[in-house]
Each structure stands twice: as C-alpha cells, then as structure tokens.
Amino acid sequence: MSLDICLVGFGAIGALYACALERSSKARVTAVCRSNYETIREHGLEIVSDRLGKIPSWKPHRVVRTVAEAADRPYTFIVCAMKCVPEVIKTTHILRPLLQKLSDSPATAIVLLQNGIGIEDDFLEWLDRHNLGNNVISGCAWVDTTAVNEGKTVTQSGSERLVLGYHRPAPSLVNLTGKFSEDIAKKQLDLLCTLLRDGSTNPEPVTDIDAARWHKILWNASFSTLCTLTRATVGDVLAVDSARTSLADIMLEVLSVAHASLSPSSSATLPDSVRFDIIRHENPKSVFKPSMLVDLEAGRPMEVEAIVGGVLKRARAVGVQVPRLELIYAGLSVLQKDLLRRRNAQS
Numbered sequence: 001m002s003l004d005i006c007l008v009g010f011g012a013i014g015a016l017y018a019c020a021l022e023r024s025s026k027a028r029v030t031a032v033c034r035s036n037y038e039t040i041r042e043h044g045l046e047i048v049s050d051r052l053g054k055i056p057s058w059k060p061h062r063v064v065r066t067v068a069e070a071a072d073r074p075y076t077f078i079v080c081a082m083k084c085v086p087e088v089i090k091t092t093h094i095l096r097p098l099l100q101k102l103s104d105s106p107a108t109a110i111v112l113l114q115n116g117i118g119i120e121d122d123f124l125e126w127l128d129r130h131n132l133g134n135n136v137i138s139g140c141a142w143v144d145t146t147a148v149n150e151g152k153t154v155t156q157s158g159s160e161r162l163v164l165g166y167h168r169p170a171p172s173l174v175n176l177t178g179k180f181s182e183d184i185a186k187k188q189l190d191l192l193c194t195l196l197r198d199g200s201t202n203p204e205p206v207t208d209i210d211a212a213r214w215h216k217i218l219w220n221a222s223f224s225t226l227c228t229l230t231r232a233t234v235g236d237v238l239a240v241d242s243a244r245t246s247l248a249d250i251m252l253e254v255l256s257v258a259h260a261s262l263s264p265s266s267s268a269t270l271p272d273s274v275r276f277d278i279i280r281h282e283n284p285k286s287v288f289k290p291s292m293l294v295d296l297e298a299g300r301p302m303e304v305e306a307i308v309g310g311v312l313k314r315a316r317a318v319g320v321q322v323p324r325l326e327l328i329y330a331g332l333s334v335l336q337k338d339l340l341r342r343r344n345a346q347s
C-alpha cells in the first residue's frame with residue numbers, strides 16, 4: 001500500500017526529496033506547485049543529481065495548484081519545502097487548509113525541510129492552540145541543489161545528507177505536551193527515514209534536532225549571508241583570507257548563542273572547532289551560489305528572518321552580544337526591503 005504524502009514547495013529541495021519518496025515505491029506524493037505548475041503537469045521535471053542520477057522527465061503522483069486543492073485527503077506526512085519567509089507570510093498561514101483538516105488526521109506528521117532557527121515554533125504553538133497532538137519533524141539538508149531552466153530542471157551536485165529529528169514540545173505548550181508520545185514520534189521519524197533511504201537518499205535520524213538546526217545554521221548564517229552580501233560564489237568567498245576569517249568569526253557568534261540556548265549535553269556536540277571543519281569541508285573552487293543569493297538575483301524575498309533573525313531573537317533572549325550578525329542582518333534587511341518594494345510595485 002502506498003502512503004500519501006503532501007509536499008508544498010516543489011523547488012530544488014522539494015523535488016529532490018519528493019522524487020526520493022516516490023522512488024521508495026511505498027509513497028505517492030501530491031505536490032503543490034506554484035509558478036512551475038503548468039511545466040510539471042505537462043512535461044514533468046528533469047533531475048540531474050549526483051545522488052539520484054539523471055532522470056529526464058519525472059512527475060509526482062499528483063500535481064495540484066493550491067494547498068486547498070491538496071487538502072482533500074489525509075496524509076501520512078505534510079512536507080514543507082518552500083522558503084521560510086515569515087516577513088512575507090507565515091508557513092502556518094500557507095498550510096492553513098491542510099492544518100485545518102488535522103483534527104481528522106491525528107496520525108499526520110508535519111515535516112519542515114527548511115533552514116532557520118525557531119521556525120518550528122509557529123507550528124507547535126498552532127497545534128497547542130488548536131488542542132492537536134500532531135508531531136513536527138525538522139530536516140536539515142546538507143546538500144547543494146538548485147532549480148534552474150525556469151523550474152524545469154533541478155540540479156544537485158556533490159554529497160547529500162538529510163539530518164532529521166522530531167521536536168519535543170516545550171512544557172509551556174500544555175496541550176501539546178500532554179498529547180506528545182515519544183514512541184509515536186520515533187515511529188514516524190523511522191518511517192520517514194526508511195522511505196528516504198529506500199529512495200536512494202541519505203537520511204540521518206538524530207535524537208537532538210535542536211542541536212542539528214544550530215549546526216546547519218552555522219553554514220547559512222556565515223556562507224549564505226557573506227556570499228549574498230558580496231554577490232559571490234562559495235569559492236570566491238573562500239579565496240579571500242579576510243573573508244575566510246570572517247566566516248569563522250561569524251560562526252563563533254552563532255555558537256555562543258547556541259551554547260547559551262541548548263542544554264549542556266547538546267552544546268557539547270557543537271564545539272567551537274566545528275566551524276573550521278565546516279570551512280575545511282567546502283571545496284575551495286566551489287561555484288555554488290547559496291539559495292539566498294539565487295533569490296536576491298531573481299528578485300525573490302530571501303530567508304533573512306528565518307536564518308539571521310531567528311539567531312538574533314535567541315541572542316536577545318539569552319543576553320549574548322552578536323555585533324557581526326547584527327551588521328549582517330542590517331545589510332540583508334536593506335536588500336530585503338528593496339526586494340519587497342519592487343515585488344509590491346509589480347503586483
């Protein structure tokens with residue numbers, strides 16, 4: 001029997017993992033497509049991936065245009081793979097037609113394949129407010145993938161790793177805490193990992209997803225932001241000594257917030273030296289442009305709040321000074337304001 005999975009945001013990450021889920025032969029995906037709806041329906045998608053191989057034309061089981069259209073059946077997983085840009089619209093708002101059906105689907109887990117710090121909070125608060133006990137799983141993708149050719153092709157180069165874990169609700173979310181079952185959450189996580197593994201990708205279940213999110217944000221808050229502010233590739237940034245030093249210094253600020261936010265055992269998984277491992281792991285000749293820069297160049301809103309704003313919010317909450325990140329946030333906010341002004345002028 002095939003499990004029904006709904007995926008909202010059929011871009012680079014969404015298409016890659018939707019394809020893997022269907023390749024498991026145990027799942028069928030309803031993909032909510034926006035600008036690429038006609039293309040995918042008519043021609044399918046070309047995938048050129050070091051992990052999945054070259055697939056000339058692939059279509060998910062069902063392609064729909066809106067979330068409301070997708071909300072006609074229960075799903076085992078609802079996967080969010082669009083950019084997280086709460087300064088434009090909250091993800092919970094985009095998913096509302098699906099979320100409103102959750103009272104009939106207590107077994108549905110929500111999966112956030114998105115970058116950011118604290119991006120799960122809106123979901124956990126929404127579930128608590130509506131007295132629902134659905135689980136929220138986060139995925140941190142260590143992969144370079146891009147939708148190109150007007151969304152007709154998704155490319156993925158190099159290694160691919162998807163770190164996945166479920167969120168335990170904070171005690172302040174009384175309703176959700178009362179309904180939370182570690183056993184059910186673990187089974188859902190195991191099922192998701194099995195599907196992805198059977199679909200030839202590389203899922204890695206972890207018990208501490210908060211630490212994994214901080215680990216991932218180290219890359220985004222440093223590489224993504226510096227590449228975007230300088231409109232340079234990863235390789236271009238790595239080629240300049242002062243920029244390499246800045247990458248490490250920015251990551252040290254993020255680590256100081258992470259250490260003040262996480263439990264001692266979680267903190268211990270993120271030693272200060274991890275920033276040098278992250279820098280060393282990058283190919284000095286990489287021509288990769290982080291998706292934040294791709295968005296800037298395409299005139300689309302960037303994930304400024306989710307990636308930098310989320311860290312700043314935590315920094316204020318735990319009383320840690322982060323002057324480099326404040327400067328980065330200011331610079332990106334200027335660019336974001338201009339992007340949103342142009343976008344509003346067009347609509």
Ligand SMILES: NC(=O)c1ccc[n+]([C@@H]2O[C@H](COP(=O)([O-])OP(=O)(O)OC[C@H]3O[C@@H](n4cnc5c(N)ncnc54)[C@H](OP(=O)(O)O)[C@@H]3O)[C@@H](O)[C@H]2O)c1
Pocket residue numbers: 008009010011012013014032033034035036081082083084094113114115140141142143144145146147151291303
């Ligand atoms: N790309 C990477 O290598 C990578 C690696 C790790 C993590 N991530 C994270 O993964 C997430 C997704 O990134 P991505 O690179 O895959 O983004 P992407 O290629 O820009 O794809 C996002 C997709 O979501 C769609 N979308 C946006 N809002 C929507 C809505 N309201 N309803 C339906 N579809 C909607 C977009 O449609 P339109 O074309 O109409 O805008 C687009 O097809 C982000 O949080 C990113 O930071 C990306």
